[in-house]
Amino acid sequence: MKTSPVIEVKNVCKSFKNVQAVNGVDFQIFKGQSVALLGPNGAGKTTLMEMIEGIQKPDNGDILIMGRKWKGNERQLHQMIGLSLQETHFIDRLTVSETLKLFASFYKLGKQRVNEIIQIIGLAEKTRSYVVNLSGGQRQRLALGIALLNDPKILLLDEPTTGLDPNARREIWSILQHLKKHSQTSLILTTHYMEEAEQLCERIIIIDKGQILKQGSLEELLKEDNDEKIIEFALDEPNLAIERVSNPSGFHIQWGANRDKGIIALNQIERQLPEFLTLLNQNNLRLRHLECRRKTLDDLFTTMTGRRLHE
Ligand SMILES: Nc1ncnc2c1ncn2[C@@H]1O[C@H](COP(=O)(O)OP(=O)(O)O)[C@@H](O)[C@H]1O
Ligand SMILES: [Mg+2]
Known part of the structure; x- marks a missing residue:
C-alpha cells in the first residue's frame, strides 16, 4: 500500500497587494522525511511556511496535513505540529525553565518533559537565566525546545539558524541530527544557507520569487552537470x-x-x-x-x- 503524504501542498498561491509572494507551489512530504526550502530573502519561504502552519490562508490551492485541511481541524493539527517562527518573542522576565513550563502547560505536560527538553537543547546550566540574557544561539535552542515539547509528528522551522555564528549553528544542527536519527518526525526547515540544507535534509526544494526552481536530493540537483x-x-x-x-x-x-x-x-x-x-x-x-x-x-x-x- 502506498503511504499517503504527511504534508501536501497543491498549487498554492498567495499575494499581498502587488507582490506575488507564493506563486503555484506543489510538493509532498512523507513520514520521516526532512526537507529544506532553500532560497534567498524574499523568496516566499515564510509565507509558504505560515500557510502550512495554518497562520496564513492561501488565495488559491490546497494544503493538507495528514490528509486534512486546516479549516475545522485546527485542534487536532496543532497537536501534531511543532513550530518555530522566523522571529520568536519570548517574555523577557521569565527564566528558561519558566518559559518551557508555561508552554508545557498548554499541552498539559509536566515537569518531567520540561527537564527532558532542557537536556535535549543543552540548556541545563541556563534554566534559571532570564530569557533576555540568553545569547542568540541559546534563544534559538529554546525556541526549538518549545517546538519539540509536544513530541510533534511534524516539525516546521523557519530559518532556525539565521544570524548565528558557525558554532551556534552547529549546535542546532546537532540537536536536529540527533532527532532525525531517533524519531520519525517529518521536518521542513527554511534557510538560505546551502550547508544547512545539505547537512540536515535529504530533499532540497530551491525556491525563488514564489516558485520552485528545482527539487531533489543534493546528488540529484547537482547530477545533471x-x-x-x-x-x-x-x-x-x-x-x-x-x-x-x-x-x-x-x-x-x-x-x-x-x-x-x-x-x-x-x-x-x-x-x-x-x-x-x-x-x-x-x-x-x-x-x-x-x-x-x-x-x-x-x-x-x-x-x-x-x-x-x-x-
Ligand atoms: N504581510 C505582508 N505584506 C506585504 N508583503 C509581504 C507580506 N509578507 C511577505 N510579503 C512579501 O512577500 C515576499 C515574500 O516574503 P517572505 O515570505 O517573507 O520571503 P522569505 O521568507 O523567503 O524571505 C516578499 O516580497 C515580501 O516583501
Ligand atoms: Mg522568511
Whole structure:
C-alpha cells in the first residue's frame, strides 16, 4: 500500500497587494522525511511556511496535513505540529525553565518533559537565566525546545539558524541530527544557507520569487552537470576585465555584485582552464586569486537566476 503524504501542498498561491509572494507551489512530504526550502530573502519561504502552519490562508490551492485541511481541524493539527517562527518573542522576565513550563502547560505536560527538553537543547546550566540574557544561539535552542515539547509528528522551522555564528549553528544542527536519527518526525526547515540544507535534509526544494526552481536530493540537483567544475577568480583591474573578457570570449562569466570576482562553470576544465589563462594573458589582465572547486547549490542557484543565495 502506498503511504499517503504527511504534508501536501497543491498549487498554492498567495499575494499581498502587488507582490506575488507564493506563486503555484506543489510538493509532498512523507513520514520521516526532512526537507529544506532553500532560497534567498524574499523568496516566499515564510509565507509558504505560515500557510502550512495554518497562520496564513492561501488565495488559491490546497494544503493538507495528514490528509486534512486546516479549516475545522485546527485542534487536532496543532497537536501534531511543532513550530518555530522566523522571529520568536519570548517574555523577557521569565527564566528558561519558566518559559518551557508555561508552554508545557498548554499541552498539559509536566515537569518531567520540561527537564527532558532542557537536556535535549543543552540548556541545563541556563534554566534559571532570564530569557533576555540568553545569547542568540541559546534563544534559538529554546525556541526549538518549545517546538519539540509536544513530541510533534511534524516539525516546521523557519530559518532556525539565521544570524548565528558557525558554532551556534552547529549546535542546532546537532540537536536536529540527533532527532532525525531517533524519531520519525517529518521536518521542513527554511534557510538560505546551502550547508544547512545539505547537512540536515535529504530533499532540497530551491525556491525563488514564489516558485520552485528545482527539487531533489543534493546528488540529484547537482547530477545533471556532474562534470562541471567551477573556477572562481579575482583580477587586479576588475572594470577593465569586464570590457576585455566579455563575450564572445566563449566563457560565460557570472560576475559578482562588486564586479571584482567572477565565476565560470567548465565541463572540460583540463582544456578550458589553460584557454582561459591564455585569454587573460592576451588581454594583459593579472589574476589576484584563482580557485577550482566542485559545483555547489549556490552555483546552481546562480546559474538559474544570475544571483547568489545571499549577496
Ligand atoms: N504581510 C505582508 N505584506 C506585504 N508583503 C509581504 C507580506 N509578507 C511577505 N510579503 C512579501 O512577500 C515576499 C515574500 O516574503 P517572505 O515570505 O517573507 O520571503 P522569505 O521568507 O523567503 O524571505 C516578499 O516580497 C515580501 O516583501
Ligand atoms: Mg522568511
